[in-house]
Amino acid sequence: MGAKHDTLFRTLSMLQIIPKEPGYKATSTIHAALEEKGFQVSLRTVQRDLNAMESHLPLICLEGDGERRWSLSASFNDSKLGLDTPTALTLVLAHEYLSDLLPQIAVDQISSQFKAAQQYLNALPSNHYSGWANRVKAIPNGKTLIPAQIKAGIWEAVSEAALEEYAIEVTYLSRKHNEPKSYTLHP
Numbered sequence: 001m002g003a004k005h006d007t008l009f010r011t012l013s014m015l016q017i018i019p020k021e022p023g024y025k026a027t028s029t030i031h032a033a034l035e036e037k038g039f040q041v042s043l044r045t046v047q048r049d050l051n052a053m054e055s056h057l058p059l060i061c062l063e064g065d066g067e068r069r070w071s072l073s074a075s076f077n078d079s080k081l082g083l084d085t086p087t088a089l090t091l092v093l094a095h096e097y098l099s100d101l102l103p104q105i106a107v108d109q110i111s112s113q114f115k116a117a118q119q120y121l122n123a124l125p126s127n128h129y130s131g132w133a134n135r136v137k138a139i140p141n142g143k144t145l146i147p148a149q150i151k152a153g154i155w156e157a158v159s160e161a162a163l164e165e166y167a168i169e170v171t172y173l174s175r176k177h178n179e180p181k182s183y184t185l186h187p
Helices: 003-017 027-036 043-054 085-098 104-123 154-164
Strands: 059-064 067-072 168-172 181-185
Touching: 003 027, 003 043, 027 043, 027 067, 043 059, 043 067, 085 104, 104 154, 154 168
Parallel strands: none
Antiparallel strands: 059 067, 168 181
C-alpha cells in the first residue's frame, strides 16, 4: 500500500482513538493505540499528524505535564464518516427492528449513527436503496401483540440488569389483590 493510503487510514484510526471532550488522550497513548492497530510509526510522526489535523478538524490540544493531550470538540459529528448507501440502509433497518431488543445504553450510544443514516437516505435522490426501507417490512407469523406501556427508566433498568447479569427488586400489584408484593427477578 502506498504512503498516501497509509496516512489516510492512520488518520481515520486516529479519529476513532481521540475522544470527544471532555475526555482527552495523550500523544503517547494515541501512538500506543495506533501500534496496537498495526501502524508502525514513530511518536514524532504521530505528533506531526496531530498538528496537521488540528488545522482541518476541531481538535483541542491541552499542553502540560510535558505532553500534549488531544480531544475532539463535542460538536464534531463523526457519525457520517465512512457512511455509504448500503451501510445507511442497514443502520436504518437495524434501528427499526432492533431498538426494542437492545439494551437502552447501546441504543443511546449509537443513536447518532442511526440519525445520520436516516438523514443520509433522506437526502438521496430516489434510487433503489433510498426507498428500500419503505418497501420492505418484516411481518411476524400470527398475531402481533401490542407492547405494554412502560414508564420511562424501567426498560433502561431492566436491560442494564440483563446486560450486567444481576438481579433486580420489583414490586408487583395484582389486579385481584390490593397489596403489592416484592419479588427478586433475574432478567
